[in-house]
Amino acid sequence: MRELQLQVRPGTAAFSKGQQRVLKILQSARDLMIAGGYHNLTMRKVAAEAGISVGNLSYYYPNKEHLLRDLLDQVIESYMWEFDKIKEEAGVGPEQQFVAIIRFIIDDLGTQETTNFFPELWALSNHDSHAAERMDALYIKARLVLNELIEVLNPSLNEPEREQLALFISASMEGLTPFAGFNKPWESKRDNIANIAAISFLNLVKTIRNEDIDQLR
Amino acid sequence: MRELQLQVRPGTAAFSKGQQRVLKILQSARDLMIAGGYHNLTMRKVAAEAGISVGNLSYYYPNKEHLLRDLLDQVIESYMWEFDKIKEEAGVGPEQQFVAIIRFIIDDLGTQETTNFFPELWALSNHDSHAAERMDALYIKARLVLNELIEVLNPSLNEPEREQLALFISASMEGLTPFAGFNKPWESKRDNIANIAAISFLNLVKTIRNEDIDQLR
Amino acid sequence: MRELQLQVRPGTAAFSKGQQRVLKILQSARDLMIAGGYHNLTMRKVAAEAGISVGNLSYYYPNKEHLLRDLLDQVIESYMWEFDKIKEEAGVGPEQQFVAIIRFIIDDLGTQETTNFFPELWALSNHDSHAAERMDALYIKARLVLNELIEVLNPSLNEPEREQLALFISASMEGLTPFAGFNKPWESKRDNIANIAAISFLNLVKTIRNEDIDQLR
Amino acid sequence: MRELQLQVRPGTAAFSKGQQRVLKILQSARDLMIAGGYHNLTMRKVAAEAGISVGNLSYYYPNKEHLLRDLLDQVIESYMWEFDKIKEEAGVGPEQQFVAIIRFIIDDLGTQETTNFFPELWALSNHDSHAAERMDALYIKARLVLNELIEVLNPSLNEPEREQLALFISASMEGLTPFAGFNKPWESKRDNIANIAAISFLNLVKTIRNEDIDQLR
DNA sequence: AATGAATGAGCGTTCATTCAT
């Protein structure tokens, strides 16, 4: 896991104590965001949640934008780290590995953190370019794993085609979040839906032909 | 299209002038929400956008919650109305109709309104039960159209299976919004992605067997 | 009971219907004042309570001050009317009549209206000259009844002495309101306190000598 | 004088500077209340009077209710402190002491503060339970002084009788406020009225018999 | 590294009042 480049005020968080503080701040911010959305993320509440004063918070983060960036970066980084782990996980064959990834992602979207954090991120990315940029980086990484497996499963596809396929598969799974995520109406059917997803995506990857993608409408 | 039940203060918007005002208010609110997210939706800004005073705005809407409800209801209603239209649209056969719907929905997610409004709705629904409720109602309607076609395309599926299939397909398309929507990185590939979606979903519906869905993991 | 000179807009409340409206308005205002104090008396609430529009309320009362005046006048007038009745009530002798009045007043201060209305009036009179003026007129009338009986009970007192005695007696009883009035801590002892008051005031009136009042300190 | 437990936001007014500010705030609030009644007591006006910003005011007082409580507590505490002083004041004998207290209280009600503050408190206590509670505590203390002297002046009375007597006497004096207080019609006769009160109350206490109080009507 | 103190703008909401119809 690469070291996060914190957006804290320069000269700050130099020693262990300060670094601990920053971690506590970011965790508090994350908790507030998950519990009440970006709407609920205020400097005062973050400070209170972290058990420090507003003044002290702004010693580390001179303004809200910097804090938000670090918050997004940190959370996104943790998801990226999970994608790194996925790759390392031994799978007997490419098909089993592919299905395992599908299952892993759809499982994960059932956690409260994922269910609540990502819609905020998507909404944020519509009005905040940094959020958009970081979100983009995250999903590029997510698709990379899929891309490599697609290449093995269907060698006839070229790179752009693989990318578009990965995009479709990744976005499809993300789309399940507001419907089958934590506390959502279809939560109890998430496993069934994961079955559908797995069989559908695997079949898609193995059978699709170049002309299916680039056909004119 | 059924008449919207406005949440305005009783006795208000009784005549044409007031109704026009409420319409203008709702349109202003919608515009602000799309342009800057829920975060940007304040009573003052809505009033300014609608060209009226804050006092006058709260003459119609006693509080922000009522305004938000009407805003959500109105936008959601307009999407529901589109789904009604889809059904009426003559399609030569069930396959063509099915593909047409896929294409219609993915096309629509490329509009600025859809791209920006829905992530706000999903985020909102995590913390606002009314938003969750209305969102649910909208997607139930969206899936109904799919459901009916699935029944024709694959008569061997039972009702719960069809519903889960429709949920997967609908959610998958929604998931494309933050990636291939208006001004999004994959905007230019939206048509290709629609091709993938169409072929994938059609194949899924036609070939899936009961045991594929309910299999134990 | 003399006709109240209403402070309504000239030309208004000319006919029976309008007069009924004004009565309803004043009663609504009185109810609000008693229920929530002057603090709770707003034009909007009065209009709502009276079942009319704000616009219509201001047709009768061009501003809040006029309404307040009529409200005070009306309530005060009703108390004045009671004092007129007291005098007419046959009492066998002056002592019994005197005691009856004491009892009547202390009984009355146990009603919710009296308990809640008068402290508002006293507070108002500190900052509103019209309230002060009307309040003065009311208590002049109240003391008049006492004054006449004092003259009979103790003929040796001159007019100023009688007035000061009446003032003391009247004010003493008023002072019981916040302590032994409706829902107040000593409510259940009101009768006992009335006994004390009666015996104390009667003895005072009968035994006080001129020099007791005007003595230098 | 016991230390007041301030209702300020925790962590606030920890040092001298903050404590001075809170004192200034409370004094400003008191001044506004006396000058214009509770109706005139707004957070903005208090802030302006204290020479600080609204934000800074609400840094100390999270809401108006807390400020009002501290205001009432502070003023009431200062009166309580006076009652403590009264007791300590050496008086030659119980009669002289009793009369001195009567005179002291009636004198005090001639100050602008007392004349204007108490009616507001009585009115407030009808709609605010904390105000009612604090007011009750104040008068309990006021009656205690009277109670002890009554016991000496008339040993034949039992405790409940003494309490009712003290209540009657205390309330009677309070009742003079709106009539003989600061700037009131009978202001110039306050001394005469105090004479009447003194002679009347003393006579009452010395001559009343148990059966006078508890007699059935 | 941390605090208490402070500001000024903005929030959602209510107010008394006005006015055309």
Add this chain to the structure above:
DNA sequence: TATGAATGAACGCTCATTCAT
């Protein structure tokens, strides 16, 4: 007479931010 519509100021309160210590 009566209404719906409208304003502009003020309400209590929270915000991001700044700063001296």
